[in-house]
Amino acid sequence: MMNPSSPQPGTAGAPVAAAAGDYKVAVTEQRTGQILVFDRNDPFTDHHVRWSFSTGNAPGWTHPFEVRFRDTRRYGAIALMTFGKPGEGRAGIVNVTAKNHLTRSDLLWTARITSYPHSIERVPHAGTVVVAGSRDRLHVFGPSSSDPATLKEVQTLTFTKAHAVLWDDQNALLWVTGGKVIRTYRVEGTLRAARLHRHGPDITIAGNGHDIQPDYARPGTLLVTDSHHVYSVDKARRAVRIVARMPYVKSYVRHARGQAMWTADPDIDDSVWGGSTVHFSSGGDRSRPGAQIYKARIYTTLFH
Structure with a gap:
């Protein structure tokens, strides 16, 4: 079983070379209802799948939107995932190290989310888990112990078009984007007493906020996407600058070595939210014919 890659951050503000790296990439493949992990430099074919979670496209489990890998004391690496369609979705957690190919029978926890997670x-x-429901809310789940199976919803906050959440361990803040807003929250309390409280002024962006990722090449900054832009956000100064313009970008991240990776919707007029290609700033793109790839993530448990 592979271990999550651990890119080492560079120096904030220093020039970053766009070097092709050898790391692992997780994609949310909506046509088949799968989350798939590949080596970045391998073909993205079935033969080269290193790890997977498959939903069988069961009701509520269609269209994987998110995957995040995080460390826990109890299980080691876990994967947090969201799926669904308007009115019927799911959030789930699995133990990444349990085996190479997992299904819904391997879930440690799941919850029904009707706000399009x-x-x-x-x-x-x-121990808190936060789900962004893209219709209009944030769902906060708290456990009674270290067992994810004990998670239950303890708080619901209104947030129109909430699309992305990311924990910032450097500043102890939860960053959220949706609509034309980037917002931060403090998390006070633990377990089922944990609650989110707004912190600091909102940051305004031009389009519909879509994704938030660390910039692993520049600690202290985040990468945020909207419908037509990629922004670099200085976390300490809450300052925003545009670093790329591209249509309908769904996810964007930069590896510690400087290589950028992104996904986009090649045809905004169809009913599919992604394309068959994961794009890289160097070293060649990777395509999976017939796939509908929504997001691509660096396979790591690091927050920055």
Whole structure:
């Protein structure tokens, strides 16, 4: 069983070379209802799948939107995932190290989410799990112990078009984007007493906020996407600058070695939310014919 890659952050503000790296990439493949992990430099074919989670496209489990890998004391690496369609979705957690190919029978925890769940994150010190429902809310789940099976919803906050959540372990903040807003929250309390509280002024962006990722090449900054832009966000100064313009970008991240990776919707007029290609700034793109790839993630448990 593979271990999550651990890219080492570079120096904030230093020039970053776009070197092709050898790391693992997780994709959310919506046509087949799978999350698939590949080596970045391998073909993205069935033969080269290193790890997978398959839903069977069961009701509520269609269209994987998010996958995040996080460390826990109890299980080691876990995967947090969201799936679904408007009115019927799921959030779930699996033990990554259990075996190479998992299904819904391997879930440690799952919850029905009717607000079209697009993203999920775990706040480690609190044991809290936060799900962004892209219609209009944030769902906060707290456990009664270290067992994810004890998670239950303890708070619901209004957040129109909430699309992405990310924990910032450097500043102890939860970052959220949706609509034309980037917002931060403090997490106070632990387990089922954990609650989110708004912190600091909102940051305004031009389009519909879609994704938040660390910039592993520049600690202290985040990468945020909307319908037509990629932004670099200085976490300490809450300052935003545009680093790329591209249509309908769904996810964007930069490896510690400087290589950028992104996904986009090649045809906004169809009913599919992604394409068959994961794009890289160097070293060649990777395609999976017939796939509908929504997001691509660096396979790591690091927050920055």
